[in-house]
Amino acid sequence: MSTRLPHDDGQSRRSDSVERPGDSERRDLGERLSQGLSDQGAQRLGQQDGLGQDARSDPDGRFAQDRSADHDVPGGRSSPSGRRGQASRPGRPGAEFLRTALGWFSLGLGATEISAPRSLARTLGVHDSATNRSVLRLFGVREVAAGVVVFVSRRPERALWGRVAGDVLDLSALGLALSRYRFHPRSATRLSVATAAVVGCTVLDVIAARKQAAMTEAERRTAGSRHPAHATARATIRRSPAELYEAWHDFERLPRFMYHLDSVRVVDGHSHWKAKGPAGTRVEWDAEVVEDRPDSLIAWRSVNGSQIDNAGCVRFVPAPGDRGTEVHISLDYNAPGGPAAVAVAKLLGEEPGQQIADDLRRFKQLMEVGEIVRSEGSPAGARASNQLHQRPAQPLG
Amino acid sequence: MRANCWLGKGTVDVLDVPEPRILNNHDAIIRITRTAICGSDLHLFNGFIPTMKKGDILGHEFMGEVVEVGREVKNLAVGDRVVVPFPIACGQCNACHDGAYSVCENSNPNAGLAEKILGHAPAGIFGYSHMLGGYPGGQAEYARVPFADVGPVKVPAGMDDEQVLFLSDILPTGYMGAEMCDISPGDVVAVWGAGPVGQFAIASAFLLGAERVIAIDRLPYRLQMAQEKSGAEPVNYAESDVREELLELTGGRGPDACIDAVGLEAHHSSPPAYAYDRAKQMTHLESDRPFALRQAIRNCRNGGTVSVIGVYGGFVDKFPMGSLMNRSLTLRAGQCHVQRYTKPLLERIQAGQLDPSFVITHRMGLDDAPSAFETFLNKEDECVKVVLTP
Ligand SMILES: NC(=O)c1ccc[n+]([C@@H]2O[C@H](COP(=O)([O-])OP(=O)(O)OC[C@H]3O[C@@H](n4cnc5c(N)ncnc54)[C@H](O)[C@@H]3O)[C@@H](O)[C@H]2O)c1
Ligand SMILES: [Zn+2]
Ligand SMILES: [Zn+2]
Numbered sequence: 141m142s143t144r145l146p147h148d149d150g151q152s153r154r155s156d157s158v159e160r161p162g163d164s165e166r167r168d169l170g171e172r173l174s175q176g177l178s179d180q181g182a183q184r185l186g187q188q189d190g191l192g193q194d195a196r197s198d199p200d201g202r203f204a205q206d207r208s209a210d211h212d213v214p215g216g217r218s219s220p221s222g223r224r225g226q227a228s229r230p231g232r233p234g235a236e237f238l239r240t241a242l243g244w245f246s247l248g249l250g251a252t253e254i255s256a257p258r259s260l261a262r263t264l265g266v267h268d269s270a271t272n273r274s275v276l277r278l279f280g281v282r283e284v285a286a287g288v289v290v291f292v293s294r295r296p297e298r299a300l301w302g303r304v305a306g307d308v309l310d311l312s313a314l315g316l317a318l319s320r321y322r323f324h325p326r327s328a329t330r331l332s333v334a335t336a337a338v339v340g341c342t343v344l345d346v347i348a349a350r351k352q353a354a355m356t357e358a359e360r361r362t363a364g365s366r367h368p369a370h371a372t373a374r375a376t377i378r379r380s381p382a383e384l385y386e387a388w389h390d391f392e393r394l395p396r397f398m399y400h401l402d403s404v405r406v407v408d409g410h411s412h413w414k415a416k417g418p419a420g421t422r423v424e425w426d427a428e429v430v431e432d433r434p435d436s437l438i439a440w441r442s443v444n445g446s447q448i449d450n451a452g453c454v455r456f457v458p459a460p461g462d463r464g465t466e467v468h469i470s471l472d473y474n475a476p477g478g479p480a481a482v483a484v485a486k487l488l489g490e491e492p493g494q495q496i497a498d499d500l501r502r503f504k505q506l507m508e509v510g511e512i513v514r515s516e517g518s519p520a521g522a523r524a525s526n527q528l529h530q531r532p533a534q535p536l537g
Numbered sequence: 538m539r540a541n542c543w544l545g546k547g548t549v550d551v552l553d554v555p556e557p558r559i560l561n562n563h564d565a566i567i568r569i570t571r572t573a574i575c576g577s578d579l580h581l582f583n584g585f586i587p588t589m590k591k592g593d594i595l596g597h598e599f600m601g602e603v604v605e606v607g608r609e610v611k612n613l614a615v616g617d618r619v620v621v622p623f624p625i626a627c628g629q630c631n632a633c634h635d636g637a638y639s640v641c642e643n644s645n646p647n648a649g650l651a652e653k654i655l656g657h658a659p660a661g662i663f664g665y666s667h668m669l670g671g672y673p674g675g676q677a678e679y680a681r682v683p684f685a686d687v688g689p690v691k692v693p694a695g696m697d698d699e700q701v702l703f704l705s706d707i708l709p710t711g712y713m714g715a716e717m718c719d720i721s722p723g724d725v726v727a728v729w730g731a732g733p734v735g736q737f738a739i740a741s742a743f744l745l746g747a748e749r750v751i752a753i754d755r756l757p758y759r760l761q762m763a764q765e766k767s768g769a770e771p772v773n774y775a776e777s778d779v780r781e782e783l784l785e786l787t788g789g790r791g792p793d794a795c796i797d798a799v800g801l802e803a804h805h806s807s808p809p810a811y812a813y814d815r816a817k818q819m820t821h822l823e824s825d826r827p828f829a830l831r832q833a834i835r836n837c838r839n840g841g842t843v844s845v846i847g848v849y850g851g852f853v854d855k856f857p858m859g860s861l862m863n864r865s866l867t868l869r870a871g872q873c874h875v876q877r878y879t880k881p882l883l884e885r886i887q888a889g890q891l892d893p894s895f896v897i898t899h900r901m902g903l904d905d906a907p908s909a910f911e912t913f914l915n916k917e918d919e920c921v922k923v924v925l926t927p
Binding site: 376378463464494497498501504505509510512513515516517518519521523524527530531532533534536 | 644
């Protein structure tokens with residue numbers, strides 16, 4: 141179960157408050173995106189910070205994640221405008237964490253109630269009678285159900301309110317026991333402690349339910365259930381921004397150095413991409429350029445209905461002191477196959493962060509020396525997955 | 538073809554392997570006429586450099602005749618005689634542009650691996666592990682040479698192989714070791730290690746204007762070579778106290794510059810001190826034994842320079858940072874940027890200022906490589922440098 145939160149994630153990146161070269165440019169892009177840009181592309185930004193809380197323009201929420209990461213895209217660090225956007229939505233970052241934590245808590249407590257009612261009864265200070273045990277077991281079943289519902293429900297805030305009702309039930313049972321055991325100081329103390337604990341849980345459940353209710357449909361969909369990947373890479377290349385921009389803009393030739401791409405076809409404004417996904421999967425999508433600044437920036441994203449949601453941006457920033465151009469790439473996508481596929485891919489060395497770093501290394505080689513550099517140990521050239529499975533350094537034969 | 542392959546720690550053997558072919562348009566294929574064994578190969582032999590793979594062809598000091606060139610090769614033609622620098626460098630990246638060829642940004646296809654170990658990746662090197670590219674080496678009959686327009690130096694007619702072979706590595710390395718000392722007139726330079734690299738560091742320090750050079754080693758025949766061929770003052774660390782000797786030889790100042798031409802497999806004359814680092818090395822608590830480096834730092838004069846050309850692979854322990862910092866020392870290091878030095882050094886050889894062949898003590902066939910490794914490793918038979926002929 142993932143507790144990875146897009147917004148928490150964003151926050152940690154956002155804590156980086158030092159202004160860096162290119163920050164103003166990034167902010168610029170962020171702001172332009174948040175101002176609604178111009179077109180339907182921006183409409184689909186939906187959840188873009190500052191663009192609005194509602195996801196009406198993004199009915200299925202599939203872009204919410206891409207977009208919220210989008211203003212980070214150039215360079216992977218957020219812009220101040222993003223920070224502002226965050227601050228305008230108090231309380232929500234913890235919603236997912238709290239929800240999952242409570243879900244797990246319920247599963248744990250319920251399991252104990254079902255499997256070890258005896259010791260629980262002793263801990264609570266009530267008689268270890270058959271009746272008490274079966275009551276505890278029943279409560280256990282209810283608790284487990286409440287936990288499961290929190291995880292699977294399409295409307296987790298309702299499940300959470302359901303938990304609040306359950307808490308009230310627990311509290312009344314405890315109240316009953318308390319009144320019965322009030323002349324047994326040991327039991328009374330234990331029961332009071334238990335009651336206090338349940339009161340605490342109730343408060344958390346209420347908070348969680350309210351936070352969930354405040355989350356938009358889109359946010360919920362992207363949290364947990366999809367596993368967005370964010371990857372960045374950068375390199376300095378001894379060529380002018382114009383040369384690099386031009387080479388990159390030739391999308392159909394990207395597969396020369398982006399090894400996971402099979403092909404890219406450009407058909408009136410749109411491009412059709414075919415790629416090898418993680419762990420041997422094949423994926424295709426259509427993409428459109430959403431921002432195109434000659435010699436400085438290209439941003440693209442997959443269009444609605446794509447098999448894989450992704451957005452990318454490449455920036456070309458003149459390097460200081462005549463050292464060529466700093467190239468910053470940033471990619472965001474929801475991996476097909478979810479977290480398991482991402483984990484497997486990582487083991488195979490095909491994790492997006494590595495892929496893109498390798499892509500950029502090869503792009504640099506193409507631009508600086510005109511070809512991809514090969515060794516007998518790594519005949520395909522720079523590629524993370526090959527580094528772990530080297531041929532011996534002997535001619536290929 | 539025949540090639541000397543690394544088969545595991547402590548084992549090399551000459552095997553039949555396929556002949557190289559062009560993989561990149563900037564490649565040339567070279568038929569090797571002379572190749573050598575380097576102190577750096579001993580670090581591979583002894584298993585101190587990570588990411589070696591069984592079957593890797595060793596050797597990064599070689600020369601030969603061009604037999605094939607890739608489509609983009611412009612400066613070389615079939616039939617040219619060339620010496621090949623050991624770092625592979627593209628000539629186009631910022632590092633190459635700055636003359637820092639051994640940290641070329643494009644020649645190491647396994648840069649990602651090197652980054653994990655070293656932080657940033659250095660250049661690819663022939664026959665020197667997969668983290669440094671996974672390139673077959675030159676202890677073989679043929680080798681593929683990438684970026685053939687950038688590295689290989691054409692050998693002028695009339696010069697024989699032994700005069701120029703060491704332009705591939707140890708002569709420029711020793712020279713760079715001395716150059717990093719920024720020698721000014723009157724300087725006294727101390728060189729740890731009187732192996733082939735140390736011999737050339739000593740000779741170069743004199744060429745660059747050192748007043749006196751002190752050679753430190755424990756092998757009398759090597760110290761004697763340094764004394765006779767270059768005029769160094771020998772200090773045998775097995776027989777005398779290095780610190781005492783250095784203080785005595787420099788009027789208590791310490792050498793103005795210290796060169797470490799020993800590297801990660803240094804010996805120590807005190808058994809307990811040796812045992813300490815050896816044990817740590819064996820248990821992987823440190824990868825390198827930095828005796829010579831520690832001693833060089835502690836003995837350098839205040840404000841002096843320590844130049845490290847001995848190879849280190851990973852981490853050292855008990856590094857005297859306090860001595861370095863509080864006494865305003867300068868620490869410089871590097872795999873040699875060979876391409877930067879080949880032309881000027883070739884000119885010096887042509888002008889008769891230098892004959893690098895004096896270090897050669899053993900001439901053997903390629904098939905003798907395994908026994909040559911043993912001889913060189915154990916410093917048997919007064920071995921300084923082994924040259925192999927395929
Ligand atoms: N930086 C470069 O580009 C580059 C190039 C070539 C070689 N190297 C390195 O230079 C070093 C020397 O190479 P070599 O071919 O001369 O090897 P070598 O093994 O022949 O020489 C090393 C010498 O150091 C001596 N020595 C050992 N411990 C010592 C100590 N504590 N104090 C003083 N001397 C000590 C040995 O007796 C030996 O004579 C190696 O580490 C090698 O890897 C570096
Ligand atoms: Zn060498
Ligand atoms: Zn280069």
